[in-house]
Amino acid sequence: MRTLIQALSLLLFSTLFVFATYKLPNWLPADIYLRLDPLLGINAVFAAREVIGRVLWALITIGATLAIGRFFCAYICPMGVSVDFLDFLFFRKKKRLSLKAEESLRKVKYLLLIIFVTAALTGLSLVFLMDPMSLLTRFYTFFIYPLAITVINLILDLLRPLFRGLGWIALSHLSYPQPVYYMSAITFLIFGGIFVLNLLAPRFWCRYLCPLGALLSLIAPLGFFKRRVNEDCNECLRCQKACPMGAVAENSKETRLRECIQCRTCAKVCPQNAITFPMSLSYSLGGEYSSVNFSRRGFLYSLAGGLAVGFLGTQTPFTLRQSKHQLIRPPGAIPETEFLRTCIRCGECMKSCLTNTLQPCLWESGFSGLWTPKMDLRLAPCDQNCNVCGKVCPTQAIRSLSLEEKTHAKVGTAVLRKEMCLVWVQNKICLICDEICPYNAIVFRPVEGYRRPVVIASKCNGCGYCEQRCPVKGESAIVVVPNGEIRLKEGSFVEEAKKLQLDFKPDPGDDKFILEEEGFKVEDKKGEKENILPEGKPQPKKPKGFL
């Protein structure tokens, strides 16, 4: 029963993850697991110092935990499922080392919780490091998803001859674009580490480290369902050994209520059938085994630790020089300070990104910007028909915008680096940036006898098609810089753009100016220099490609 619910939960998590693509219907909250996570909610609300609508979903989890207990960890948490499943696969028969410092290790998760919450209070979003939802979504995005696509494509390639033979046309041409991410390896190592810790104890992560578990365990003993052992118990201690959380006390009749995740493994293994989980309305915090007993010293240390990390993480040159470095944030990202505070680094935006342009930051904006999304426009542009990154953002660090609004959420401005541009420096024939620009923000102006590309800043919303397509090797000769980006916490991007006299409407542009008498002063163009044309009039007023 429990395994079934767990499997369903992981399936739901994975399905929602798969659905997080640019086609995501508006009604489907693909980020629901992240929204339900109260720790992420607390972190974002504390760090951003305001209530975030989507975060209120976490109240459901809080309420359910208050009513039932810490069931979330046993039945819902996809991280718990993953750990359990991998444990079953690999470590089932392994003999585990025994842990001596059990009691003191249990405290660790509370200390971590204090550190994270304190850091959040100082304005540093840090919980992403260890929050299970964020961690797992990130692991899925940066590792499982690319791997899955590779495997699927491999299988498709292997079966292709078969599909062809069967005349399955669509399948025989199916191939998925391979997503790639920076930091896949780091993410994998972190998750791998969490999993390997299981060698020490089952659910090592959940027992000792998980800060979400710590948070839930604080309120868990208030739940109505509690483990009860009746007189039939012969103290064989099997339940104690079997409990994945180590929640059965030395005296097997007693329960560490905070640790108990109500998986009922104990009831299953009990030879006497002495264990039940009846509903009881009696209010108790569970007595001696259920106190959160870390010392005052420990509390103060972790408080100080949180403050110190918060200070170190936020007080860096990066913070002071915000928007002075070359980071292009996704369209609709709220102002940088708030963005860093609100973003929980789940990676959902990067997973859903249609073009794969969204990539995790490593150190580009310091410690406080780890794993935050940036646009790597040399890798891929931002598609004008896609607005999914905001749709799936559980804390709305990237605002969910309509396509019209998103088009006006300017992320930066293209700058032409003349010293690298083939046309400016080498008088070569190249119009790729102009050709690909969806807003006609690039025009050709006659300079020194040639038409040369120029960016009209007021028409450029930074989508990056030009940067990505530029045929110059290595760094592009036309790059999008954050200059002119519009970052609004609230209000309309369309109106803001209007105020700033920006215009991203697709319109014909002024290509035709070249042909107007006064506008076209260029003598000749390279394309027209070759006079293969027998009866061609030697007149210059022609666009490219015409003789």
Next chain:
Amino acid sequence: MGECNRRITRRQFLKTAAAGVAIGFVGRPSFLEAKEDYDLVAISGEPVAATRKALEAMGGISRFVKKGQRVVLKPNMSFSRTPDFSATTHPLVVATVAQACIEAGAQQVLILDHTLQRPEPCLERTGIRDACKDIPGVHVFALQERKFFREIKVPQGKVLERVEVMKEILDSQVLINIPVAKSHSATGVSLGMKGLMGMIWDRESFHSQYNINQAIADLGTVIKPQLTLLDATRALASGGPGGPGEVKKPNLIIAGTDPVAVDSYGVSVVPWYGQNFKGRQVEHLLAAHQRGLGKIDLDQLKILKEKA
């Protein structure tokens, strides 16, 4: 240009498509008998009717498509633009040709392109996938991976020695090119010949490495569509190839077996960037003509002009 943005919803599209195809069935008039002696036909009218009539006037689709053959249609669906931008082939034109191929007994019809933008939104927004989805035997997809291409030699190539072409095109019996009429910032116009670049793997090198005009002519020596049907129902007269730009409405379907002749006529139907040009003035067309790929001077062509 704002008002022509999104004038047609997808639903309207489908309805019109269905209606149009139906009309095509019912009202198939007894045309003048096969006019194989025309170099090309230029039929004016609504997309479906004009396409139907153009095919008839070319001697009927059965002249090109025989029972049991595998057919590749190559429209331009390279940009994720709705049809009103005129950056992509009109979905009804594509659907009408596909339907005709199936009626002629084609075993399968593949509608292919190697899109410039991400394939999903391209197939979706151009309306081509939707317009064709109810025609059995017709498949619309983009081929974006190198494994779907095969290298061939270009024996008569001046700048190209080898080129990787879609396997499906190399392996199919019939290739029908269905380009849209549009301007192009590098080649002047993008019609049928330029559309060949949507069938190869590496077109970047055409822009950066080779003389693009000669390279297109080279391509024309190895990829030879049996029929080119130019969708000039709309023409993107500036701002091409991706648009946005000035959209004109010649309401024409131009069809022929000579790819250069079709393009050459296509050049003449609207002023490009505000100027009138002849086919001979388009560098890549002239190059193709000089390679012997087709006729370029309109006064030497026998053209059937009719209304649908």
